[in-house]
C-alpha cells in the first residue's frame with residue numbers, strides 16, 4: 001500500500017519519513033511524496049491549523065487517489081498574541097528572513113517574556129476525501145535571543161523546548177527533536193490509525 005505524505009516542505013517530509021519509517025514493515029508499504037506523484041501543494045486559505053491540514057490532506061488524496069497524510073504547523077509566540085501562528089510560513093520569504101524578523105520583533109523582550117509553542121495539526125484523508133482523521137501535538141518553550149544550531153529546519157534554531165531548558169531544537173539530535181516535537185506528538189497520536197490502515201487497507 002502507498003501512503004501519500006502531502007507536503008512540499010523538504011524538512012517536514014524528512015521528519016514524516018523518520019517518524020513513520022517504523023510502521024512500514026520492511027518494504028511492504030511505501031511512503032510517496034507530492035513530488036513523486038506530481039501534485040502541487042494547495043494554498044492555505046484558512047484561519048486555523050486544523051482547517052488547513054484537512055484541506056491539504058483532502059486535496060492530495062482526491063488528486064492522487066491515495067490515502068494522504070498532511071500537517072499544518074507553525075510557531076505561536078505569546079508576546080505576538082500567538083503569531084505568526086497559522087501564518088508562520090508566510091511571515092517572510094525565506095527561513096533566514098523569518099528568523100530575523102521574529103528576533104527583531106522580540107528584541108526588547110527579556111527571556112521571561114519570550115514564551116512560545118509549536119503547534120501541529122495532522123490530517124489523514126481517504127482517497128475520496130470523505131473520511132478525515134485528525135490529531136494534534138504541541139511543544140512549549142521559549143524563543144532564544146539568537147539563532148543556534150544546524151539541525152532541523154525553519155524556526156528550530158530559535159526555539160528552546162521547556163523540557164530541554166538550554167539547547168534549541170536545531171542543536172538536538174534529530175531523533176530527540178522527533179521525540180518531543182509538535183509533529184512527533186501529532187503523528188504518535190495518529191500511528192494507531194495508520195497501523196490499522198496499513199494492516200487492513202481501510203479505516204471505518
Ligand code: IMP
Nearest residue numbers: 071072073074075088089153154155156
Ligand atoms: P505550513 O504548515 O506549510 O503552513 O508551514 C509551517 C511553517 O511553520 C514552516 O514553513 C516553518 O517555517 C514553521 N514550522 C513548522 N514546523 C516547524 C518545525 O518543526 N520546525 C521549525 N519550523 C517549523
